[in-house]
Amino acid sequence: MTKHGAVVVPEDAVVAVAAGRHFSFPPPRTAGAGDLCKKLAAQQIDLGAAVMGSWLDSMKASSPRHRLMAPAVDAEHDEWMEKHPSALGRFEAVAAAAKGKRIVVFLDYDGTLSPIVEDPDRAVMTDEMRDAVRGVAARFPTAIVSGRCLDKVFSFVRLEELYYAGSHGMDIQGPTAASTHHGPTTTPKGEEESVLCQPAREFLPMIGEAYAALAAKVEAIPGAKVENNKFCLSVHFRCVDERRWGAVAEQVRAVLRDYPRLRLTQGRKVLEIRPTIKWDKGEALRFLLSALGFSSGDGANDGDDAFPIYIGDDRTDEDAFRVLRARGQGAGILVSRFPKDTCASFSLRDPSEVKDFLRKLVTCAAA
Numbered sequence: 120m121t122k123h124g125a126v127v128v129p130e131d132a133v134v135a136v137a138a139g140r141h142f143s144f145p146p147p148r149t150a151g152a153g154d155l156c157k158k159l160a161a162q163q164i165d166l167g168a169a170v171m172g173s174w175l176d177s178m179k180a181s182s183p184r185h186r187l188m189a190p191a192v193d194a195e196h197d198e199w200m201e202k203h204p205s206a207l208g209r210f211e212a213v214a215a216a217a218k219g220k221r222i223v224v225f226l227d228y229d230g231t232l233s234p235i236v237e238d239p240d241r242a243v244m245t246d247e248m249r250d251a252v253r254g255v256a257a258r259f260p261t262a263i264v265s266g267r268c269l270d271k272v273f274s275f276v277r278l279e280e281l282y283y284a285g286s287h288g289m290d291i292q293g294p295t296a297a298s299t300h301h302g303p304t305t306t307p308k309g310e311e312e313s314v315l316c317q318p319a320r321e322f323l324p325m326i327g328e329a330y331a332a333l334a335a336k337v338e339a340i341p342g343a344k345v346e347n348n349k350f351c352l353s354v355h356f357r358c359v360d361e362r363r364w365g366a367v368a369e370q371v372r373a374v375l376r377d378y379p380r381l382r383l384t385q386g387r388k389v390l391e392i393r394p395t396i397k398w399d400k401g402e403a404l405r406f407l408l409s410a411l412g413f414s415s416g417d418g419a420n421d422g423d424d425a426f427p428i429y430i431g432d433d434r435t436d437e438d439a440f441r442v443l444r445a446r447g448q449g450a451g452i453l454v455s456r457f458p459k460d461t462c463a464s465f466s467l468r469d470p471s472e473v474k475d476f477l478r479k480l481v482t483c484a485a486a
């Protein structure tokens with residue numbers, strides 16, 4: 120970002136920033152989740168015909184290319200960084216808050232462990248990042264929490280000692296190989312046995328049908344791509360000419376009319392179709408903490424023995440940040456170069472800083 124002249128804020132900048140809330144860490148436990156967190160949680164898109172325009176607005180809002188004057192951008196960025204300081208810069212504060220507690224690490228995949236790329240099949244992570252995650256998993260229970268299906272995200276990460284929560288947390292599996300950290304559920308098991316939670320199992324046939332219908336309709340639009348994430352679907356429009364985003368939205372809406380038990384949420388240049396059940400990355404975080412032997416988070420002072428660190432870049436990660444904030448526990452870290460509305464306490468700029476943070480965590484634990 121230059122300091123002079125007009126600046127084009129790249130696609131993932133979301134410039135509507137929450138006013139007022141200042142940095143406080145550890146965050147106070149909020150009764151409920153607070154207005155901003157409620158607004159950010161599970162950004163569901165309305166399917167009514169009258170709101171077709173708002174679909175498009177929503178798709179554009181997640182990918183703005185505003186022209187802003189640099190001083191305004193800088194001032195806004197500085198203000199945002201005061202509220203969401205760098206987790207690297209404030210590492211000592213994080214370490215101090217975690218002292219005497221058991222750290223549990225939750226990592227989103229796309230945009231967090233791997234950079235965002237045009238082709239979802241090529242979103243590989245580097246060997247250096249893999250080493251950093253391996254190092255963390257050797258010391259702390261560690262989970263990957265992704266919108267991808269389990270098999271796909273595992274094929275990218277390739278670490279058997281981790282927990283995986285695929286399909287936005289609707290498909291949770293324990294480690295398939297031993298790590299140095301054996302919680303109650305971490306004994307190596309056969310593949311079928313290691314499935315811990317699949318709350319949307321009954322939706323599998325419906326998701327399969329919707330996938331076939333969407334693939335037939337949407338893939339006729341140049342650049343559009345439908346990805347089957349087992350318990351949810353992703354309709355990608357990153358490579359679609361913006362003038363045709365309306366057509367993508369219209370086709371998705373047409374298919375969803377036949378499936379009232381499926382709902383639509385939104386990620387980074389992707390429309391996500393998932394079951395209407397109340398389950399998201401936040402619920403997956405709760406489930407895993409409980410499976411690891413930490414308390415469920417339902418009552419006062421629950422889970423005080425754990426220090427969950429959740430790192431993610433997307434709207435869907437807000438559900439997990441919201442849970443941490445509601446529990447007044449751990450640290451939520453948003454990966455973003457730009458100011459965004461978020462319930463996270465800290466920020467990191469990109470996957471490279473995520474890698475540095477993970478390495479620092481390992482060094483600190485070794486010390």
Ligand SMILES: O=P(O)(O)OC[C@H]1O[C@H](O[C@H]2O[C@H](CO)[C@@H](O)[C@H](O)[C@H]2O)[C@H](O)[C@@H](O)[C@@H]1O
Pocket residue numbers: 227228229230234235236237238239240242264265266267346348353355357386387388389391433435
């Ligand atoms: O929860 P995540 O692990 O962050 O997964 C969310 C979605 O990530 C992928 O899409 C995003 O990354 C792609 C590769 O960089 C990019 O091309 C796309 O525009 C992004 O939206 C994945 O393909 C989706 O299925 C996930 O839902």
